[in-house]
Amino acid sequence: MDISKFVGLSLGRWRSQRSAHHLAFGHFEQVTSTIDIVSLDRADLEVTNLCTSYNIDSHQAAHPFRMSWKGESDWDEEAETFEGTTILVPIPDPDNLKSGRLLRDRGYAETIPSVGKYRISEDGIFILETEYERATAEEKIWFVNPNFRLRVSLIKTSGGSGVVTASFSSEIRSLASDSEKESQV
C-alpha cells in the first residue's frame, strides 16, 4: 500500500456509520453520513492555492482530492444534520510514497487549514497525525477489502497527553450506478 493506491481505493461514494466515544462522561454519539471522494487535478486552482499558502510547489502534490460529507448526528436530542467539504493534498516525502504531509483547507478538530504528517504502516494502515492549536488528532484508516474501510480517530489535548474523544467509522462503498444500493461488504 502506498499513497497512490490508498487515494485510488478511497475514491467514490461511501455510506458511513460513525460512533464517537466522549470519554470524560462516557457518552456515545451516533453519526450516519454519505461521503464523496473525488480526484482533483494537481493544476486545479484550489490545489495550487493551498500549496502556495504553505510555500509548497504544487508539482510535489500526489493525488489531491476533495472530500464532501452530508449526514446526521444524534448529539442533540433531535437529530442534527450537517454537511461540509474540504480539499486534501498529499505531499509525499522525497522518494517515499509511504510518508509525507497532508494539506487540508479545513481541519478535522478545528475548522482551519491544517497540515498533518502521514505514514503508511507495513500492514497498510494509513496513519495521520495533525497538531492543531488546542488539540492533536490521530487517525488510522485501513481497507478491509476494496469496498469496506475503517477509520479510528482520536482527539487528544494539545501536546497529546490526554485522549478526549475516540471515534470509529465503518464505511461501505455505494455502487455508482445506484446510490441507494450498496456493495456487498
Place this chain on the structure above:
Amino acid sequence: MDISKFVGLSLGRWRSQRSAHHLAFGHFEQVTSTIDIVSLDRADLEVTNLCTSYNIDSHQAAHPFRMSWKGESDWDEEAETFEGTTILVPIPDPDNLKSGRLLRDRGYAETIPSVGKYRISEDGIFILETEYERATAEEKIWFVNPNFRLRVSLIKTSGGSGVVTASFSSEIRSLASDSEKESQV
C-alpha cells in the same frame, strides 16, 4: 511489543465503551461494561485442562489470563445486562514472542472453545484471527497509552468474504484503589 508486554499491560480493571455497527441494516448498538483481566498460573488446573483438550503441553503457555466482563447493552428496547468469563492461553510460536495461537475456553463469535492465530505488528497492534464454524472473527487491539486501549473487532461470514458486524471498544483503566475512579487518559 511482544506477548509478555501485551498481557502485562492488559492486566487490571477496565471501563469499556463499545459501539457495534450491524452493517446490513445500519444499526448501532451501544455497550458499556467493566472488564477484569487477571493473570493465571501456567499450572492452574483450568489452564492445563484447556491445553490438554488441544493436545498442547501447558509448559508452552505464556502468560495465561482470565477475562471477566459485566455490562449493559441497548440492543433491546430496554437495556439488557450480561456477564461472562473466559480463560485465555497464549501459545507462542517456537522462538517467537510476536506470533502464536490463543486458546480460549469460550469464543467471541460463538460460545464454544476456540483457538485463534495472533501476531503483533511492527506498530504494536495485537491482531487475532479466529475461525468458528459459521463465522470468522478478526480483532485488532492496541494501547494508546498504558491506561487506554482500543479494540476493533470484525465478524465475517465463514470464509471471511463478507463483514457482518464491525465493533469498536475504547477501554480506560480503572484505578485499583477505587473502582469508581478512572485513570486520566
